[in-house]
Amino acid sequence: MSDAQTKSNKNWWVLFLPLVVFIGLVVFLLKGLGSDPTKLESVLIDKPVPEFSAVDLFNDNIQHTEKVLYDGPLLMNVWATWCPTCRAEHEFLNKLAAQGVPIVGLNYQDDSRAKAIDWLNTLGDPYTVNIFDPEGDVAFEFGVYGAPETYFIDANGKIRYRHVGDVNQRNWENKLQKIYQQLQQESSS
Amino acid sequence: MSLLKGLLGMVTLVFSMALLAQQVTYDGYEFKTAEQRQTYQQLTQELRCPKCQNQNIADSNAPLAGDMRERAYNMVMQGHSKQEVIDHMVARYGNFAHYRPPFNLFTAVLWLAPLFIALVGIAIAIRMSRRRRQTVALSDQEREQLQQLKERSKDD
Incomplete structure (x- = not known):
């Protein structure tokens, strides 16, 4: 066997390097295709709900704080x-x-308070508590971006998941x- | 005389106020010092609007960008440093909200890939130039042929 031949036998795997890199890129880019960049x-x-203080949507004399979110597990919409x-x-x-899922409503920078109240009166009020946040200060603490x-x-007042969109x-x-069921199981056990 | 002095004083005051106002008003906000204005300006350039795909909060018209500008302004006026404002935003909106991501496990590829690619390129360039410089060894027979060729060209 000549010198050149042993050398090419040793380095045959180098030929597959571009293929490996290519497959790696395909996997990486395909993953990116499926994800929504706006989410x-x-x-x-896994952090506790941030502190806040805000009035009730219906009643200026009622103040709500982050304590209303400690009655979990619950949803905040x-x-x-x-x-x-x-x-x-x-x-x-x-x-x-109606199925018994407690939902706290955060009315976020609405056009007017009257409009928001009218909406709940005509379409139904699914919320156990209605927080009024006209300046978006409460939402800012939660990192709300839409x-x-x-x-x-969860039952300990920790944020466990955020769903963006309807x-x-x-x-x-x-x-x-x-x-939600997972959070319920955790609190009952 | 005192009237003249008073007038002069007034004129000076108006001029200096105009100069001051020019220096410290920006983006519809009033600042106490030029330094505060500069910090605010830098912040709005560096902070990224979470609602938009690729815009800083200075350029974005989104209501959320407006809220972030207001928050940044208020914090600067309360005497918070630039870094404190950035940390405040990142704690709520994540690293997405800042155009200079920190160096950690998740962003390591982002920071190191250009360096890595540059190093690979340099390594390849060095190897190629070395290979080219290697002298080609001639066998005895080839050397003889070369000699013959040289002599023939001399004779011509």
Whole structure:
């Protein structure tokens, strides 16, 4: 066997290097294709709910603090009348509330308080507590960047999951219900 | 005389106030010092609007960007440092909200990939230039042929 031949035998695997790099790139880019760039991971996951103080949507004399979120597990839904997707999910929130899922409502920078109250009076009020946040100060503490957003809060007042976009029958059955049931199991055990 | 002095004083005051106002008003906000204005300006350039895909909060018209500008302004006026404002935003909106991501396990690829690629490139360049410089060894027979060729060209 000549010198050149042993050398090429030794380095045959180098020929596969571009293929390996290519496959790696394909896997990496395919993963990126499936993810929605407008959906942000919340940085508050597994952290206690931030402190806040805000009045009740219906009554100026009632003050709510982060304590209302310690009665979990519960959901906190961020909504406003200017948000069409909130309108779309409202029916389903009513349904969840009827099934006994506690939902705290955070009215986020709404056009007017009267509009928000009118919305709940005509479409039904699925919320156990209604927090009024006209300047978005409470929402800012949660890192809210749009509406609707739904936070899953456990029995210890920790934020465990954030869902961006509407809650509907499909994503509730496929994913969200499991998360909520998990929190329920944790609190009962 | 005192009237003249008073007038002069007034004129000086108006001019200095105009100069001061020019220096410390920016983006519809009033600042006490030029330094505060500069900090605010830097913050709005560096902070990223979470609602938008790729815009800083200075350029974005999104309501959330407006809220963040207001928060940044208030914090600067309360005497918070630039880093404190950044930390405040990142604690709520994540590293997404800052255009200079920190160096950690998740961002290591981001920071190290350019360096790595540059090093690989340099290594390849060095290897290629070395290979080219290697002298080709001639066998005895080839050397003889070369000699013959040289002599033939001399004869021509």
